[in-house]
Amino acid sequence: MSYEAMMGVRPGVTFNDRGEANVLVWAPKAEKVQLKFGDSLPLDLEKGAYGFWTLETFALRPGDKYGFLLDDQGPLPDPATLHQPDGVHGLSGAFDVRKFSWTDGQWKNPAMKDYIIYELHTGTFTPEGTFAGIAEKLGYLAELGVNAIEIMPVSQFAGERNWGYDGVFPYSVQNSYGGPGGLQYLVNACHERGIAVVLDLVYNHLGPEGNVLERFGHYFTAKYNTPWGEAVNFDDAWSDAVRHYFVQNALMWFRDFHIDALRLDAVHAIKDFSPVHILQEIREKTDELARETGREHYLIVEMDLNDTRFVKPVESGGYGMDAQWVDEFHHALRVSSGQERTGYYSDFDGVASLAKSYRDAYVYDGIYSDHRKRKFGMKADGIPGHRFIVFSQNHDHVGNRMLGERTSRLVSFEMQKLLAGAVFASPFVPLLFMGEEWSEPNPFQYFVSHTDPELAEAVRKGRKKEFAAFHLEGEAPDPVAAATFERSRVQWHLIDREPHRTMLRYYRKWIGLRKTQPVLKACDREGLSADVFEEKELIIVERVWERQHVVAFLNFSKTPREVSLPFAHLTWHKLIASSDTVWNGPQTMPEKAEAGPVIMPPESITVYANIINS
Known part of the structure; x- marks a missing residue:
């Protein structure tokens, strides 16, 4: 097989229409590679160019457990295994x-x-x-109104409890969740319900326990330092095969699992100075696949960089990502709600920063950051709103707190409604974190289940050290303890109890407005203004799209504020007011209003429109 041909083939074990197993493994460090399964004698792989080894055989069948012998050592799991039925330390499971x-x-x-x-x-x-458990809740999610679920990483990790960012086999699907077949079933069920599936992937590092990739090839490089040690090798010697490994991984999720979008974790930690960045290459190959299949697939990035190069089209000199998470909107929103200004939150000035994020997406767009001690970011002018994803909470900003408190434990019920409305009223794509829609009180804490005792203890000590300065707030929960995981489960029985039932109705109302009101649906940044009144802790957001004009009043203070509706000749119709008694609030706002003063209750959002799309 030629080098070019191998670059177009998914690594690992695949089966053709005749039931023949095609095996491709990159192992340039080995002089001999053999496939071992069952009680049969090992099968020799043929050595090809650039460290690739191949084999075609009818002997290996779906369901067989197999591994590779490298120079008679092993067997080791397949670096591109789809299934690890016995966990990270077991053999791979052949899967068609x-x-x-x-x-x-x-x-x-x-x-x-x-x-x-x-x-x-x-x-x-x-x-x-499990995936089957999620499938049972799809009716609930469809009724809520969301049309995309984002699943935190599912690549095989050690044990059964983990956030997923410690996966060691990027092609695999966690065995305790239901394995690859379970994920296919879930995606198919989601599509039947009208729900897209976003899968969270980690391409910036691999976890520590069970990681065998370096035994096979030069997957990592000492050229760069990262928080996890040596960087994934995207631009050093031997990097072509590593790039092939990750590009084919992205394509596999789209092609073989029908995933609709990938969310790529912390891409600022991907070190690549190649002429074509690995993200751009994934973009280009994804577009080729879309032309073949007729299906559209999105690439979403999380990054600690306010750099529009990531979301600009390739033809405009960008990497072509479809959207990015905007943490700065979240940070400004949290500070606006009165939460502490420590760590990276110290850079944000509450409502002033939030109003800027409404207008400019990035708060830091080339201005000096005191937290970073340098100028940071660039202007996002001309980048449409749908390329930015915003939220009032997510797994990171809940779980990275020492005690993992959700927003429901940090602010009042009224402020929670205001925070939700602030997200939905934005010109950006909204994201919810599981349970926030019913004001889930349980925390979401950091948890792992490493089976290596030394590693488990190292994680435990590291977590305590990270929060040593916060000892007055209590001890950091033990991330290895099963109780930490159990505390982090959402409580479904709460959706039938107050005030959780009311919060759930409130979220459903906002999602319905987001889908039906032209201005809210448009993700248009051009027709937006955001005026801030810092001393009043007040923001007035106006959005115009075609014939509809919407005004949103966001009062983050604990006192009533007088505001004014514009244009004397217009009658304004209420879309939603978080303070209304129907949402367990203290005061119902008028259904219709003319230009002139309106009294905004404390910690509330009220939205009026001149035309309602019913």
Whole structure:
């Protein structure tokens, strides 16, 4: 097989229409590679160019457990294993992705601007902690109104409890969640319910326990330092095969699992100074796949960089990502709600920063950051709103607190409603974190289940050291303890109890408005203004799209504020007011109002429109 041909083939074990297993493994460090399964003698792989080894055999069947012998040492799991039935330390399980009977032929991925994303963690979202458990809740999610779920990483990790960012086999699907077949079933069920699936992937590092990739090839490089040690090798010697490994991984999720979008974790930690950045290469190969399949797939990035190069189209000199998470909107929103200004929150001035994020997406767009001690960011002018995803909470900013408190434990019920409205009223794509829609009180804490005692103890000590300065708030929860994981489960029985039931109705109302009101649906940044009154802790957001004009009053203070509706000749119709008694609030706002003064209750958001799309 030529080098070019190998670059177009997914690594690992695949099966063709005749049931023959095609094996491709990159192992330039070995002089001999053999496939070992069952009680049979090992099968020799043929050495090709650039460290690739190949084999075609009818002997290996789906369901067989197998591994590779490298120079008679092993067997080791397949670096591109799809299934680890016995965990990270066991053999790989041969899996034929073509066997699943898909029924989503008519499915069409919603436009990015129409996404309403619901982030969840498989293990804590349901009592079962499985893909099948998520599938049982799809009726609830459809009724809520979200049209995309974002699943935290599912690549195989050690044990059964983990956020997922410690995965060591990027192609695999966590065995305790239901394995690859379970994920295919869930995606198909989501599409039948009109729900897209976003999968969270980690391309900036791999976890520590069970990581065998370096035994096979030069997957990592000492050329760069990262928080996790040596960087993934995207631009050093031997990097072509590493790039092939990750590009083919992205394509596999789209092609074989029908995933609609990938969320790529912390791409600022991807070190690549190649002429074509790895993200751009994934973009270009994804577009090629889309032309073949007729399906549209999105690439979303999380990054600690206010750099529009990531979300600009390739033809404009960018990497072509479809959207990015905007942490700065979240940070400004949290400070506006009265939460502490420590750490990275210290850079944000409450409502002034939030109003800037409404207008400019990035708060820091080339201005000096005291926290970073340098100028930071660049202008996002001309970048449409649907390329930015915003939220009032997510797994990171909840779970990275020492005690993992959700917003429901940090601010009042009224402020929670205001924070939700601030997200939905923005010109950006909204994201919810599981349970926030019913004001879930349980924390979401950091948890792992490493089976290596030394590693488990190192994680435990590291977590305590990280929060040593916060000892007055109590001890950091033990991340290895099963109780930490159990505390992080959402409580489904609460949705039938007050005030959780009311909060859930409130979220459903906002999601309905987001879908039906032209201004809220448009993700248009051009027709937006955001006036800030710092001393009053007040923001007035106006948005215009076609014939509809919407005014949103956001009062973050604890006192009533007088505001004015514009244009004397217009009658304004209320879309929603968080203070209304129907939402357990203290004061119902008028259904109709003329230009002139309106009294805004404390910690509330009220939205009026001149035309209502019913």
